[in-house]
Amino acid sequence: MKFYEKIIRPILFLLDPETAHIFTFKTLAIFDHFAFLNKILAKFFSFSDASLKQKVFGLNFENPIGLAAGLDKKVELTLTWPAFNFGFAEIGSITYQPQVGNARPRLWRLPQDKALLVYYGLSNLGAQNSAKKFIQAKNRFKRKNILAISIAKSNDVAMEEAAEDYAKSFQLLEEHADFVVINLSCPNVKNFCGLQNKILLEPILAKITSLNTKQKPLCLKIGNDLTKSELDDIIFLVKKYNLAGVIATNLAKDKSRFSLKSKDQDKPGALAGQPISTRANEIIAYLYKNSENKFKIIGLGGVFTGEDAYKKIKAGATLVQLATGFIYGGPQSVKNINQDLVKLLQTDKLTHINQAIGLEVNHYHLF
Numbered sequence: 001m002k003f004y005e006k007i008i009r010p011i012l013f014l015l016d017p018e019t020a021h022i023f024t025f026k027t028l029a030i031f032d033h034f035a036f037l038n039k040i041l042a043k044f045f046s047f048s049d050a051s052l053k054q055k056v057f058g059l060n061f062e063n064p065i066g067l068a069a070g071l072d073k074k075v076e077l078t079l080t081w082p083a084f085n086f087g088f089a090e091i092g093s094i095t096y097q098p099q100v101g102n103a104r105p106r107l108w109r110l111p112q113d114k115a116l117l118v119y120y121g122l123s124n125l126g127a128q129n130s131a132k133k134f135i136q137a138k139n140r141f142k143r144k145n146i147l148a149i150s151i152a153k154s155n156d157v158a159m160e161e162a163a164e165d166y167a168k169s170f171q172l173l174e175e176h177a178d179f180v181v182i183n184l185s186c187p188n189v190k191n192f193c194g195l196q197n198k199i200l201l202e203p204i205l206a207k208i209t210s211l212n213t214k215q216k217p218l219c220l221k222i223g224n225d226l227t228k229s230e231l232d233d234i235i236f237l238v239k240k241y242n243l244a245g246v247i248a249t250n251l252a253k254d255k256s257r258f259s260l261k262s263k264d265q266d267k268p269g270a271l272a273g274q275p276i277s278t279r280a281n282e283i284i285a286y287l288y289k290n291s292e293n294k295f296k297i298i299g300l301g302g303v304f305t306g307e308d309a310y311k312k313i314k315a316g317a318t319l320v321q322l323a324t325g326f327i328y329g330g331p332q333s334v335k336n337i338n339q340d341l342v343k344l345l346q347t348d349k350l351t352h353i354n355q356a357i358g359l360e361v362n363h364y365h366l367f
């Protein structure tokens with residue numbers, strides 16, 4: 001931890017954030033290409049404990065901590081994520097059409113706020129190219145982790161044609177995923193968040209569930225700025241279409257809700273990291289209270305430590321993810337979080353992580 005924080009991170013943080021990201025991923029790609037290097041890497045970060053293992057969506061998770069969507073948009077490190085102790089990784093978001101996204105710069109660090117401002121606009125390789133990369137990875141060596149693939153609407157496709165666009169991505173990518181995430185909330189794309197509205201969302205769910213003949217678990221990823229009626233509509237539709245889970249939350253679009261301190265706070269984009277965690281926890285608790293145990297919740301937003309992850313689990317999340325926390329915390333962070341989770345369970349005299357789910361749901365109030 002200290003080595004990353006004291007040496008590597010200060011060097012990476014001298015670079016523009018996207019350049020640092022590209023450089024890191026190019027360096028790490030070597031572990032995705034050679035199984036023996038991958039195994040060596042895993043030795044540094046391995047940690048396993050029976051109290052963290054769970055069967056969720058019919059899949060065996062080694063631990064509840066996953067990589068959030070957005071870091072591996074270009075399908076570069078699909079085989080490497082478990083070496084950092086991630087119990088699962090979400091790749092994407094991927095759209096049917098390849099997209100360059102917004103012009104650079106489009107990512108800013110807000111260090112005083114332990115946050116990031118993200119303005120990528122869904123840049124990715126497109127579903128066809130991404131599918132090829134999943135096949136290449138599969139042919140290199142056997143993947144050990146659980147992989148989710150996040151699909152989103154192509155920017156140039158009208159809202160009314162969203163269902164068809166999602167369906168094409170789903171058909172190309174579903175076979176490479178253990179579960180599929182329908183991302184409804186891309187705050188950096190004009191009008192995109194509107195898909196969280198019932199009238200636009202229902203045809204997407206109807207279409208994808210009708211194509212889901214292999215019964216792949218499906219999750220919806222939702223935003224941090226939802227109104228009560230949007231959230232209620234989502235809960236209604238998740239139950240109606242028997243979806244496996246809801247991922248809460250994506251970036252916060254409305255930055256005026258937060259009192260930020262960092263110098264780049266006025267740059268365009270939506271917010272990730274610590275400031276969005278409270279609202280994310282409230283949304284998780286609201287979902288949990290209204291889930292009637294019919295779907296699971298994957299919680300994220302501002303997870304940096306075991307304590308942060310545990311809060312989300314106690315609010316009602318079965319699994320947890322992080323993006324910003326991994327960028328700030330570095331390669332050791334997931335192992336640390338998992339180790340701390342085991343200690344926190346012991347402190348609470350619990351023997352398994354599933355005993356903690358929803359324990360503090362009544363501490364949160366939303367709307």
Ligand SMILES: Cc1cc2nc3c(=O)[nH]c(=O)nc-3n(C[C@H](O)[C@H](O)[C@H](O)COP(=O)(O)O)c2cc1C
Nearest residue numbers: 068069070092093249250272273301302322323324
């Ligand atoms: C650089 C970056 C890119 C992101 N891109 C996506 C994306 O393509 N799809 C998506 O569903 N979420 C995306 N997100 C949102 C994250 O998955 C996550 O929901 C959000 O950052 C809150 O988690 P965090 O506080 O741990 O970062 C992105 C986040 C970051 C930091």
